[in-house]
Amino acid sequence: MVTRVATVAFEGIEARAVDVQVQVTPGGVAFILVGLPDKAVGESKERVRAALIASGLALPAKRITVNLAPADLPKEGSHYDLPIALGVMAAIGAIPVDALAGYTVLGELALDGSITPVAGVLPAAIAAYARGQGLICPAASGPEAAWAARDLDILAPRSLIQLANHFKGTQVMARPQPAVARQSGLLPDLREIKGQESAKRVLEIAAAGGHNLLMNGPPGAGKSMLASRLPSILPPLDPRELLEVSMVLSVAGHLADGELTDRRPFRAPHHSASMAALVGGGLQAKPGEISLAHHGVLFLDELPEFQAQALDALRQPMETGEVLISRANHRALYPAKFQLIAAMNPCRCGKATEPGYACRTRPNERCMAGYQAKISGPMLDRIDITIEVPALTAADLILPAAAEGSAEVAARVAAARARQSVRYAALGLPGGTTNARCPAALLDDVARPDASGLALLRSAADAMRLTARGYHRVLKVARTLADLDGEEQLGRIHLAEALSYRSRIDQAAQAA
Numbered sequence: 001m002v003t004r005v006a007t008v009a010f011e012g013i014e015a016r017a018v019d020v021q022v023q024v025t026p027g028g029v030a031f032i033l034v035g036l037p038d039k040a041v042g043e044s045k046e047r048v049r050a051a052l053i054a055s056g057l058a059l060p061a062k063r064i065t066v067n068l069a070p071a072d073l074p075k076e077g078s079h080y081d082l083p084i085a086l087g088v089m090a091a092i093g094a095i096p097v098d099a100l101a102g103y104t105v106l107g108e109l110a111l112d113g114s115i116t117p118v119a120g121v122l123p124a125a126i127a128a129y130a131r132g133q134g135l136i137c138p139a140a141s142g143p144e145a146a147w148a149a150r151d152l153d154i155l156a157p158r159s160l161i162q163l164a165n166h167f168k169g170t171q172v173m174a175r176p177q178p179a180v181a182r183q184s185g186l187l188p189d190l191r192e193i194k195g196q197e198s199a200k201r202v203l204e205i206a207a208a209g210g211h212n213l214l215m216n217g218p219p220g221a222g223k224s225m226l227a228s229r230l231p232s233i234l235p236p237l238d239p240r241e242l243l244e245v246s247m248v249l250s251v252a253g254h255l256a257d258g259e260l261t262d263r264r265p266f267r268a269p270h271h272s273a274s275m276a277a278l279v280g281g282g283l284q285a286k287p288g289e290i291s292l293a294h295h296g297v298l299f300l301d302e303l304p305e306f307q308a309q310a311l312d313a314l315r316q317p318m319e320t321g322e323v324l325i326s327r328a329n330h331r332a333l334y335p336a337k338f339q340l341i342a343a344m345n346p347c348r349c350g351k352a353t354e355p356g357y358a359c360r361t362r363p364n365e366r367c368m369a370g371y372q373a374k375i376s377g378p379m380l381d382r383i384d385i386t387i388e389v390p391a392l393t394a395a396d397l398i399l400p401a402a403a404e405g406s407a408e409v410a411a412r413v414a415a416a417r418a419r420q421s422v423r424y425a426a427l428g429l430p431g432g433t434t435n436a437r438c439p440a441a442l443l444d445d446v447a448r449p450d451a452s453g454l455a456l457l458r459s460a461a462d463a464m465r466l467t468a469r470g471y472h473r474v475l476k477v478a479r480t481l482a483d484l485d486g487e488e489q490l491g492r493i494h495l496a497e498a499l500s501y502r503s504r505i506d507q508a509a510q511a512a
């Protein structure tokens with residue numbers, strides 16, 4: 001007789017169904033695990049053996065064969081421990097055979113029989129609900145699974161003994177409740193930044209439209225301070241975005257205690273990060289920083305110091321909003337709709353733009369051009385806005401704090417985003433679509449300039465030699481400027497400001 005238990009294998013954030021088949025037959029004493037398991041899955045038989053002994057059960061002196069079907073699908077991770085153990089328990093009569101029918105099971109076993117948390121519980125719960133099944137998962141992951149659906153049947157035991165008692169009717173487990181992460185203090189406020197009014201204005205535009213932004217300025221100008229305050233003016237995640245972000249974090253194992261938060265992700269990897277760390281990959285094709293920043297912000301400080309190959313690997317995800325990681329035996333698709341905020345010095349010494357400063361090795365212009373050439377032209381072409389952040393003086397620092405802080409700016413950003421949501425929902429696009437994510441085919445309808453603006457755009461496009469991508473990005477930024485002003489028509493003033501943020505990008509791209 002073959003006992004079957006349902007579980008899942010992960011391909012990106014997709015949870016594919018896996019059938020755990022357990023057969024106990026007479027013959028030589030052996031515990032055989034087949035079905036393309038990796039090392040972590042292959043070691044599960046020892047954890048299962050120890051956990052069953054700790055729970056008061058002894059494996060029979062027979063041949064135990066466990067098959068993970070489909071056999072051609074790679075199986076990775078420790079979450080197969082619990083379904084294998086329950087399959088063995090059902091096969092030897094320790095729990096009713098039909099007790100596991102209608103459940104998807106995942107969890108890791110400790111040697112004492114306790115069930116420890118695993119990654120990917122939220123995608124597994126959503127997949128189980130779509131198949132009309134319940135879910136059995138570790139107790140620590142129960143609050144995470146509860147977010148999948150209100151009527152999803154969830155069992156979240158702490159140990160094998162507790163689960164066995166539940167099936168026997170001697171102990172009843174309550175359904176876990178969704179958990180919300182407590183916010184760890186207030187976010188940094190824009191009011192703390194003195195001076196840099198132009199940079200604050202650009203930060204508001206980038207937040208309102210979800211635009212990619214590059215800040216160029218000498219060390220100590222406040223570029224990192226500005227970027228760290230962007231989350232304080234971004235709107236919270238809507239329910240759909242929250243679910244997508246949490247699924248990526250769940251697969252990566254970054255959901256602490258199964259608690260979800262509506263704060264947008266803010267990822268700031270060091271410039272020594274590898275291409276696999278940024279884009280994703282590794283032996284098990286895990287999500288990278290661009291996927292962990294999904295519906296949030298990816299901040300790259302010291303942009304030219306990143307590996308050129310790693311930066312160029314961001315180009316396709318910036319356009320498509322997703323990244324496909326292909327390996328010899330693995331393929332994973334992760335979402336990657338992130339907003340890129342980058343900061344850089346004008347040159348390696350950082351002082352080429354200061355009045356009276358002369359680089360010791362070569363002329364300032366050559367020093368700047370050589371440093372900025374580390375960023376490819378196609379990469380720069382994907383940045384919507386660039387701004388010079390000048391050095392602060394002592395006179396700027398002794399000024400009183402600004403009267404307007406993040407709360408006031410966030411209100412204007414939220415109003416602009418609301419206008420975009422209504423506009424794009426009427427066009428059939430998903431909720432939360434921003435101007436930066438507007439398809440090029442719709443720009444003629446949503447970002448049509450007036451007569452004077454069209455004349456300016458026509459002359460500027462020729463003078464600046466705008467690429468097709470650059471032309472579209474100018475329209476998108478202008479659309480955001482009009483939304484911040486509460487206007488439906490793009491005017492000359494909106495296009496003039498958008499072109500001013502674009503001019504330096506095209507100069508740098510041509511130099512690169």
